[in-house]
Amino acid sequence: MDIFKELQERGLIYQHTNEEALRKRLDSGPMTLYCGFDPTADSLHIGSLLPILVLKRFQLAGHIPIALVGGGTGLIGDPSGKAAERILNPQEVVEQWASKIKDQLGHFLDFETKESPAIIANNYDWLGSLQVIEFLRDIGKNFPLGAMLAKDAVEARMSKGISYTEFSYMILQSYDYLKLNEVYGCEMQVGGSDQWGNITAGIDLIRRTSGDQVKEMYGLTMPLVTKSDGVKFGKTESGTVWLNAEKTSPYKFYQFWMNTDDQDVIRFLKYFTFLSLDEIAVLAEGVEKEPEKRKAQRTLAVEVTKLVHGQEALERAEKISSALFGGGLTNLTSAELEEGFSDVPSATIESPEIGLVDLLIKGEVVTSKRLAREAIENGAIYINDIRYTDVETSVSQLERLDGKYLVIRRGKKNYYLIKFK
Incomplete structure (x- = not known):
């Protein structure tokens, strides 16, 4: 060579x-x-x-x-x-x-x-x-x-x-x-x-x-690695991306690469993977013709996550990603839920005998009962992938993930994790 x-x-x-x-x-x-x-x-x-x-x-x-x-x-x-x-x-x-x-x-x-x-x-x-x-x-x-x-x-x-x-x-x-x-x-x-x-x-x-x-x-x-958007490479909203799985989970690591900009992804494939230049050229063509499929980003995320964390961690990261972005939260274990939602607001609830309005306040999803009712009635509240529009819903009626979790989503991107003792 x-x-x-x-x-x-x-x-x-x-x-x-x-x-x-x-x-x-x-x-x-x-x-x-x-x-x-x-x-x-x-x-x-x-x-x-x-x-x-x-x-x-x-x-x-x-x-x-x-x-x-x-x-x-x-x-x-x-x-x-x-x-x-x-x-x-x-x-x-x-x-x-x-x-x-x-x-x-x-x-x-x-x-x-x-x-x-x-x-x-x-x-x-x-x-x-x-x-x-x-x-x-x-x-x-x-x-x-x-x-x-x-x-x-x-x-x-x-x-x-x-x-x-x-x-x-x-x-x-x-x-x-x-x-x-x-x-x-x-x-x-x-x-x-x-x-x-x-x-x-x-x-x-x-x-x-x-x-x-x-x-x-x-x-x-x-060359020092830079990103096209001017944000320092290796930095996210939640901080530095570490190689240690305990500091940055394999799921978060995987998502970092998945979020690579189209302008950066081919360069990063050349830098950080051992794919041949011919294989990378095919992916580059896909970025030009079908950028919405994000095949190059997925390949980058797979290759680097496997390289750094191993096959088992890669499969777990893909499973969590699929559940979070494609539906299927019920398929996740406690450990996978904790990993996938490690950087979202979370709260611990001692008693399920409260209403949905109070749950949203205790979970800091909203700041008042009025805002809670409006969010529910407007169809902005999802719990474990299911939309709830009835303000009279009781938390005891909700099926918990792995027996002790509720994942609340407000709107499209705001997630909250509720744990029960």
């Missing part, structure tokens, strides 16, 4: 070092490369999915990826792409997060295969034992101040302020590249386009410290 051509055709290359030399090196045999992931939370989010999948693409092409968990750099904070200083987290918290992220990365990369096994590393293993004087003498002297100030990530922060702590991040990341080269023979660093300055700084450090044997080192960045 021509991995460089594959990445190029998918739009996954934003910047790179000497193309001729890089392509020649990739064609000559397995290359070891790395990408870093700082533990800034207890899970990675979908902003990290693109570099993870690029590492996976390299592994499938026969190369050796290193997933570097930033247990050390995570204690400092990368200023790249940040308008203000990061909050520094306690070391024990960062250690816990680093462990969880290490497990997440193992879901995508194959560390067991005999051919081109992936490598997992934590930069705290070498950064945590550094001696300040020795580090400044041996490493710091290789970083001209003018060159550091000219890097985009630093320059963008100079007017707003940047601490020496974050200013030094570039040196630490460069040292990571040097150590991975020494220990594993790593020859290339990949990352988002905001990492270009840090990547080239690492290449310069290795050249400066390699003595008479000048090494050819490589760097490659991917």
